Amino acid sequence: MAPRDDSLQSISIQLDGKNYAYWSYVMKNFLRGKTMWGIVTGDKKKPADEKAANYETLLDSWETDNSKIITWINNSVIQSIGTQLAKYDTIKEVWDHLARLYTQSHFAKQYQLEFDIRALQQNNLSLALTEPDVLKAFRPYIDRREEQRLVQFLMALRSDFEGLRGSILHRT
Incomplete structure (x- = not known):
């Protein structure tokens, strides 16, 4: 009996x-359940010894698993994120790219909070506070206000610009 092809399986998030x-938590556990997490971390490396007796078999198995995981990842991301992944050949490169892009920096956390606050607006009533005159000349406040405006601009970007948004959010 041929082994069951589970390459079309995916996670629900x-x-x-x-x-x-x-x-990433859900995907990591999914891949651990498939005994493929080591390929993502780089612990299960692509076979390199071409003189090994079973080299072709090992290489074919590694490439199959690598491709399955890349497919699962692509099936579990929105299209604008998926198109960014096409430049990578290994799942380790894909995973590292996503971690770099989406591991939350202070600014990314601020973005998420502002996004959540914006979602709390009711009946077109903004939750924004009016700005007292004394604060308009206070440099730390001005810097914070400008950062907040950048966050609001990033929130308004269409999903086509997800790569740009992620890049800006995770700069130090």
Whole structure:
């Protein structure tokens, strides 16, 4: 009996750029359950000894697993994120790219909070506070206000710009 092809299997959560921590947790456990997490971490390396007796078999198995995981990842991310992944050949490169892009920096956390606050607006009533005159000349406040405006700009970007948004959010 031929082994069952499970390459079309996927997880039920989709990475949208705002839920990386939960998505990566679910995906990591899914891959551990498939005994493939070592390929992602690089612990199970691509066979390199071409003189080994079973080199072709080992290479074929590693490439099959690598491709399955890349497919699972692509099936669990929104399209604008998936198109960024096409430049990578190994799942380790894909995973490292996503971790770099979506591991939350201070600014990314601020973005998420502002996004959540914006979602709390009711009947077109903004939750924004009016700005007292004394604060308009206070440099730390001005810097914070400008950062907040950048966050609001990033929130307004369409999903086509997810790569740009992620890049800006995770700069130090």
